[in-house]
Amino acid sequence: MKIYLYTIKISLIFIFISFDLKALNDKDSNNILNMDAVYNRPLIKLDNQSIAIGGYVETNTQYSIKNGISEGFSFQAKRLTLFFSSTIAKQLKFLSEIEFESGGKEINIEFAALDLEFDPSINLRGGIFVNPIGAFNQNHDGPKWDFIDRPLSATKIIPSTLSNVGFGIYGKYFVSNWVLGYETYLSNGFDDKIIYNAENRTSLSAGKANSFKFEESFSGTPMFTGKIALRNRNYGEIGISYLKGVYNKWQNDGIILDKKRNVSIIALDFNTTLIENKLNINGEVAKVFVELQEGIAPQFGNEQVGFYSDIIYNIYKGRVLNWENAKISLGFRCEFVDFNVGEFYETKTKIFDEIWSITPTLSFRPVGSSVIKINYKYEINYDILGNLPKKIGSIQFGFSTYF
Numbered sequence: 001m002k003i004y005l006y007t008i009k010i011s012l013i014f015i016f017i018s019f020d021l022k023a024l025n026d027k028d029s030n031n032i033l034n035m036d037a038v039y040n041r042p043l044i045k046l047d048n049q050s051i052a053i054g055g056y057v058e059t060n061t062q063y064s065i066k067n068g069i070s071e072g073f074s075f076q077a078k079r080l081t082l083f084f085s086s087t088i089a090k091q092l093k094f095l096s097e098i099e100f101e102s103g104g105k106e107i108n109i110e111f112a113a114l115d116l117e118f119d120p121s122i123n124l125r126g127g128i129f130v131n132p133i134g135a136f137n138q139n140h141d142g143p144k145w146d147f148i149d150r151p152l153s154a155t156k157i158i159p160s161t162l163s164n165v166g167f168g169i170y171g172k173y174f175v176s177n178w179v180l181g182y183e184t185y186l187s188n189g190f191d192d193k194i195i196y197n198a199e200n201r202t203s204l205s206a207g208k209a210n211s212f213k214f215e216e217s218f219s220g221t222p223m224f225t226g227k228i229a230l231r232n233r234n235y236g237e238i239g240i241s242y243l244k245g246v247y248n249k250w251q252n253d254g255i256i257l258d259k260k261r262n263v264s265i266i267a268l269d270f271n272t273t274l275i276e277n278k279l280n281i282n283g284e285v286a287k288v289f290v291e292l293q294e295g296i297a298p299q300f301g302n303e304q305v306g307f308y309s310d311i312i313y314n315i316y317k318g319r320v321l322n323w324e325n326a327k328i329s330l331g332f333r334c335e336f337v338d339f340n341v342g343e344f345y346e347t348k349t350k351i352f353d354e355i356w357s358i359t360p361t362l363s364f365r366p367v368g369s370s371v372i373k374i375n376y377k378y379e380i381n382y383d384i385l386g387n388l389p390k391k392i393g394s395i396q397f398g399f400s401t402y403f
Helices: 002-017 153-157
Strands: 051-066 069-089 092-101 106-119 122-130 163-175 178-187 223-232 236-246 262-274 279-290 303-320 323-338 354-367 370-382 390-402
Touching: 069 390, 106 163, 122 178, 153 279, 153 303, 153 323, 163 223, 303 354
Parallel strands: none
Antiparallel strands: 051 069, 051 390, 069 092, 092 106, 106 122, 122 163, 163 178, 178 223, 223 236, 236 262, 262 279, 279 303, 303 323, 323 354, 354 370, 370 390
């Protein structure tokens, strides 16, 4: 019931705001938020057809050493993603995104939603959509990033890419140099594999891997996701998002089996561009809260936290061979995840189970829609007791391109 009330409250707030703010044309690139990434892609419209198509591919090589022992050299076909968009009628759009991971080992529908556009300030969306939790979950296309691996906090804490079936509303408002965007949805959610999984720890990424989540809700209770983002056209964007839902099977055929146990995520994201668009900084921090059953083993955490921050500096822009506007950039990523925040109850000693990682990168963009990148990723993994950590160094070379 609380989820429905949250949705109603947020909807009323934005409807009230709409009487005071003037909605303007959002075609300007300075008005684009992370929430617009789903349509902000190079789609090609077929002649005399309402449908447009596109996609991207990611592939790379990797050589790793763990604690001084080589993990060997591997080629990786990470993902191939296809987009299909159609303007069915005026103010009625459909977009789908189908992803093939690991050479087709996994096939996922990440987006397949119908948008009914009443006004820039309020629109209705229904179908399969990407939950607006954090920025990376919304804006994750490989060609947009100068790093080969996705951020740990955006895959291990927020289990990107997180998609669900449901419905909701979204919109944008424009005032002077400011852009305000919002999204709010009800959808299916996680299942109890958050706890009962092969990782033997609290894992939202395991809890999202429910093959029936597009058919029915495991808990029978809708999950709420909402986000508010504010962008200044000169300085950048900041967003705050929240997710909450029941993950356990608390009743069956009207029989109460357990109390409702919630999982929730709160995330803060930011991005900015400085020094005449040469320096780009973005990042995200997220915290997870899970209501656990009494007496569960200490390796299952009821709180998790993670963050990442990327700094990319464009060191050259100009002609390279036959490419007129090629770019060469240097970058650096720092990231951290803690799967079990807190202390052991009996000994009052810190629980570890965490990862630190840094990644410098060198990237070359012959055109804006394609990137060739070389990374060196150094990762330190601590077990739950904080024993001598595993140290992993990986050299990665690969490319990603829209097509």
